[in-house]
Amino acid sequence: xxxxxxDGRKVTVEDGHTVIQAADRAGIEIxxxxxxxxxxxxxxxxxxxxxxxxxxxxxxxxxxxAADGMVVHTTSEKTKIAQKAVLEFLLLNHPIDCPVCDQxxxxxxxxxxxxxxxxxxxxxxxxxxxxxxxxxxxxxxxxDQERCILCARCTRFLDEVTHTSELGIYERGxxxxxxxxxxxxxxxxxxxxxxxxxPVGALTSRDFRFRARVWYLEREDSVCGAxxxxxxxxxxxxxxxxxxxxxxxxxxxxxxxxxxxxxxSIGSLQGEGRMFEVLVRGDEHFxxxxxxxxIATVAERLQACGSGGVAVVVxxxxxxxxxxxxxxxxxxxxxxxxxxxxxxxxxxxxxFLIKADKNPxxxxxxRQGVSTDPAAVDAILRAIDAGRVTGLVLLRTxxxxxxxxxxxxxxxxxxxxxxxxxxxxxxxxEYANVVLPIATYAxxxxxxxxxxxxxxxxxxxxxxxxxxxxxxxxxxxxxxxxTAGQPPxxxxxxxxxxxxxxxxxxxxxxxxxxxxxxxASANSRASA
Amino acid sequence: xxxxxxxxxxxIPDLRSLATYLRHGGYESARKALTQHxxxxxxxxxxxxxxxxxxxxxxxTGMKWSFxxxxxxxxxxxxxxxxxSEPGTFKxxxxxxxxxxxLLEGIxxxxxxxxxxRAYIYIRGEMLTGYERLCTAVKEAYDGGxxxxxxxxxxxxxxVVVHRGAGAYICGEETGLIESLEGKRAYPxxxxxxxxxxxxxxxxxxxxxxxxxxxxxxxVARGADWFRSIxxxxxxxxxxxxxxxxxxxxxxxxxxxxxxxREIIYEHAGGIPNGRQLKGVIPGGASMPVFTPAxxxxxxxxxxxxxxxxFLGSAGIIVMDDSVCMVGAMLNLAHFFHHESCGQxxxxxxxxxxxxxxxxxxxxxxxxxxxxxxxxxxxxxxxxNTICALADAAAMPVRAFVTKYRAExxxxxxxxxxxxxxxxxxxxxxxxxx
Numbered sequence: 001x002x003x004x005x006x007d008g009r010k011v012t013v014e015d016g017h018t019v020i021q022a023a024d025r026a027g028i029e030i031x032x033x034x035x036x037x038x039x040x041x042x043x044x045x046x047x048x049x050x051x052x053x054x055x056x057x058x059x060x061x062x063x064x065x066a067a068d069g070m071v072v073h074t075t076s077e078k079t080k081i082a083q084k085a086v087l088e089f090l091l092l093n094h095p096i097d098c099p100v101c102d103q104x105x106x107x108x109x110x111x112x113x114x115x116x117x118x119x120x121x122x123x124x125x126x127x128x129x130x131x132x133x134x135x136x137x138x139x140x141x142x143x144d145q146e147r148c149i150l151c152a153r154c155t156r157f158l159d160e161v162t163h164t165s166e167l168g169i170y171e172r173g174x175x176x177x178x179x180x181x182x183x184x185x186x187x188x189x190x191x192x193x194x195x196x197x198x199p200v201g202a203l204t205s206r207d208f209r210f211r212a213r214v215w216y217l218e219r220e221d222s223v224c225g226a227x228x229x230x231x232x233x234x235x236x237x238x239x240x241x242x243x244x245x246x247x248x249x250x251x252x253x254x255x256x257x258x259x260x261x262x263x264x265s266i267g268s269l270q271g272e273g274r275m276f277e278v279l280v281r282g283d284e285h286f287x288x289x290x291x292x293x294x295i296a297t298v299a300e301r302l303q304a305c306g307s308g309g310v311a312v313v314v315x316x317x318x319x320x321x322x323x324x325x326x327x328x329x330x331x332x333x334x335x336x337x338x339x340x341x342x343x344x345x346x347x348x349x350x351x352f353l354i355k356a357d358k359n360p361x362x363x364x365x366x367r368q369g370v371s372t373d374p375a376a377v378d379a380i381l382r383a384i385d386a387g388r389v390t391g392l393v394l395l396r397t398x399x400x401x402x403x404x405x406x407x408x409x410x411x412x413x414x415x416x417x418x419x420x421x422x423x424x425x426x427x428x429x430e431y432a433n434v435v436l437p438i439a440t441y442a443x444x445x446x447x448x449x450x451x452x453x454x455x456x457x458x459x460x461x462x463x464x465x466x467x468x469x470x471x472x473x474x475x476x477x478x479x480x481x482x483t484a485g486q487p488p489x490x491x492x493x494x495x496x497x498x499x500x501x502x503x504x505x506x507x508x509x510x511x512x513x514x515x516x517x518x519x520a521s522a523n524s525r526a527s528a
Numbered sequence: 529x530x531x532x533x534x535x536x537x538x539x540i541p542d543l544r545s546l547a548t549y550l551r552h553g554g555y556e557s558a559r560k561a562l563t564q565h566x567x568x569x570x571x572x573x574x575x576x577x578x579x580x581x582x583x584x585x586x587x588x589t590g591m592k593w594s595f596x597x598x599x600x601x602x603x604x605x606x607x608x609x610x611x612x613s614e615p616g617t618f619k620x621x622x623x624x625x626x627x628x629x630x631l632l633e634g635i636x637x638x639x640x641x642x643x644x645x646r647a648y649i650y651i652r653g654e655m656l657t658g659y660e661r662l663c664t665a666v667k668e669a670y671d672g673g674x675x676x677x678x679x680x681x682x683x684x685x686x687x688v689v690v691h692r693g694a695g696a697y698i699c700g701e702e703t704g705l706i707e708s709l710e711g712k713r714a715y716p717x718x719x720x721x722x723x724x725x726x727x728x729x730x731x732x733x734x735x736x737x738x739x740x741x742x743x744x745x746x747x748v749a750r751g752a753d754w755f756r757s758i759x760x761x762x763x764x765x766x767x768x769x770x771x772x773x774x775x776x777x778x779x780x781x782x783x784x785x786x787x788x789x790r791e792i793i794y795e796h797a798g799g800i801p802n803g804r805q806l807k808g809v810i811p812g813g814a815s816m817p818v819f820t821p822a823x824x825x826x827x828x829x830x831x832x833x834x835x836x837x838x839f840l841g842s843a844g845i846i847v848m849d850d851s852v853c854m855v856g857a858m859l860n861l862a863h864f865f866h867h868e869s870c871g872q873x874x875x876x877x878x879x880x881x882x883x884x885x886x887x888x889x890x891x892x893x894x895x896x897x898x899x900x901x902x903x904x905x906x907x908x909x910x911x912x913n914t915i916c917a918l919a920d921a922a923a924m925p926v927r928a929f930v931t932k933y934r935a936e937x938x939x940x941x942x943x944x945x946x947x948x949x950x951x952x953x954x955x956x957x958x959x960x961x962x
């Protein structure tokens with residue numbers, strides 16, 4: 001455990017840590033381009049040169065091991081000269097096309113130029129080396145070789161993380177350029193990570209580029225809902241629209257990465273199919289309604305079904321809070337509660353991040369004791385066929401994919417009272433008596449339990465459209481209506497109730513789950 | 529003329545064939561080393577000889593060998609740096625072409641000393657003749673029992689592989705060479721770790737120059753004291769000097785380490801022809817700082833040349849007479865380093881091209897007087913700030929040329945043309961000779 005001094009601050013780090021890591025711990029940012037905590041050390045950009053006492057030359061902080069008694073200066077005159085020189089070299093052949101560059105605003109060249117350089121170019125413009133621009137290198141990524149600073153983060157990612165090596169560095173010296181390896185395209189399931197780790201505008205996302213200037217975007221820490229892995233993400237949004245997801249570092253879940261499918265799943269959260277109106281069916285047609293009257297209608301109709309006459313089906317798309325309230329509703333009505341965790345049978349998965357289970361919260365169902373055995377839903381359908389169940393509540397479910405479609409439709413046709421709570425209009429809604437539009441996970445507070453039992457928070461980045469309400473709110477109102485109780489004040493309050501009554505979540509609350517999540521208790525399934 | 533040791537091939541016809549080599553005592557040193565010495569004794573012998581690397585850096589060879597891990601289960605490799613590409617350097621080439629067994633015997637003894645069972649000779653791709661002769665010699669050595677499973681009946685096992693480079697200066701940098709041998713782009717590695725612990729295929733590796741290894745059989749044959757007695761004690765031995773440029777008799781000269789540069793130029797190489805005067809001389813290959821005529825009374829050994837402000841480097845002595853435009857000469861060097869920078873580290877990748885651009889501007893008449901200091905500034909920003917020494921190699925000549933011949937650089941800027949080249953018409957000075 002060496003203790004060293006960086007800019008007068010003493011810091012102790014583990015053996016084997018480098019100066020750049022030690023500085024980070026001391027709250028000092030040493031500027032760098034090529035170094036990335038998730039990749040091997042390359043040491044090529046030379047931006048992290050620092051002065052270390054007793055060392056004749058400046059040393060790169062990324063490859064210099066912290067040693068006991070080491071004295072490091074990151075702002076000394078020598079260091080400043082080197083930083084300025086490296087930036088001048090980096091910008092020498094750079095096109096300086098910031099006004100039309102999608103990276104502007106989150107570009108490390110721009111940032112460090114302002115922080116460490118601020119000088120005019122000393123080389124005439126017409127002497128710059130020119131290379132390829134706007135080259136599509138795969139379905140998701142565009143390459144600009146002139147903006148590239150050859151830090152080799154992208155090639156190291158593709159060599160070391162995905163082991164696919166689509167990109168290489170070709171030619172030498174200032175004619176070096178990143179290029180596709182012969183016969184390859186950059187189309188692996190994680191290709192867009194190279195866009196995130198590219199410190200400049202050389203690699204941009206075909207999905208996101210030119211859609212927004214990043215300084216207009218706000219962001220919210222959340223979790224990706226595209227599969228059971230629960231990669232930690234940042235949701236970038238503006239004017240109530242989501243613009244992009246980027247991974248957020250979490251060593252216990254996704255390190256620094258996420259998959260392309262997760263990123264482009266953003267489209268499904270704000271697609272054409274979103275429902276935004278509360279609808280109550282009259283004699284024949286749906287009529288718009290307000291929430292209080294719709295909730296009252298639902299409560300009245302479900303209560304009329306009698307104990308044992310109602311079934312609730314919840315999918316693994318629902319948050320833990322929504323599942324908990326669905327169970328509360330079931331308890332209040334004496335209803336059966338069953339779960340659905342549907343994924344396409346041939347869903348892509350690998351041994352890295354992408355799970356075959358395309359639901360974010362299957363473990364939430366399991367740990368709340370809601371069966372995802374198809375037999376449970378089958379029993380409900382049989383009860384509907386037999387006329388024993390006359391009221392059905394569907395929460396974020398698609399029955400027509402979970403069981404035989406004709407059978408599902410027959411049951412939906414037969415059931416007297418069908419209440420659908422969903423984000424999007426699925427086949428079920430056609431049969432509904434009441435449709436309650438609810439929020440996607442990007443529009444609500446809540447938690448998911450990932451495949452490994454880690455409870456992680458999703459945050460409300462944008463508001464739900466139209467009349468849509470967060471699921472916990474809609475269900476909370478419904479539970480209150482059937483129990484004549486008080487609706488919950490917040491998703492956090494719902495979670496507190498869950499934690500108080502379910503050993504699997506004991507000791508947790510939204511605060512404790514925090515931004516990086518917390519492992520659910522090992523003794524799962526137990527439920528009060 | 530002192531006795532030729534490394535260049536016996538000049539005296540003995542057909543020394544490159546094993547039969548001739550054996551007739552002249554060939555592989556006797558190897559036999560002696562493998563049968564009468566332990567590896568540890570050989571390392572100590574080479575240490576005691578004060579043999580220093582002939583590739584350019586002049587690092588003590590025995591000390592380099594002693595950096596290998598004392599224990600470990602990984603194989604040790606010897607990588608022979610035969611990628612001789614420093615401009616002005618052509619000594620290893622003669623050894624490989626005309627006395628390849630001298631090198632192979634050095635490889636055998638050194639491999640035994642460092643407990644290596646697989647040696648790679650990384651030969652510059654352009655040296656086709658050397659490659660073919662090495663391949664022939666290696667086959668002869670296998671057939672003669674000097675390489676293979678049971679070397680000289682001692683049970684020692686050694687395989688030797690000859691590998692051709694594909695033509696990049698950077699492959700001569702020892703870690704670039706290792707990367708290239710591994711089949712990768714020859715990007716020099718960040719150090720630490722050093723090759724002695726993490727080299728070829730992640731295993732302990734020694735990288736030695738051809739001439740360095742060629743010295744080893746002679747040290748074994750005649751002893752460390754004999755070797756140390758040739759030239760200065762701290763930087764001793766027979767040395768090959770490559771003399772090129774404006775001398776009457778360019779070529780490779782084997783002379784004792786520490787021979788005066790003036791003597792090499794004016795006595796051995798026959799002086800400056802055509803009645804011209806010496807203007808400058810680069811003592812150690814293109815990357816080393818140039819000497820002015822006033823600086824040539826320097827003994828050509830590692831420490832003396834360094835003390836005089838340059839480096840012995842690869843002992844490529846490039847002589848320039850007073851017809852040479854020093855801006856043009858520097859431009860020539862700058863073009864080389866620009867072409868050969870691997871492009872990995874920012875200062876070298878961008879700086880080498882920039883330096884060439886500025887020099888080109890001076891030579892072609894579109895530069896300003898401030899460009900002279902700009903050159904020094906760029907060179908200063910490149911020096912010492914990169915993974916390998918190529919940036920230093922590119923920057924050091926700039927500093928020396930500009931500092932020592934500053935008036936000439938300033939004159940170029942002031943005139944707006946190169947005074948050393950005939951101008952077509954006074955009316956259009958800037959681009960008339962473009």
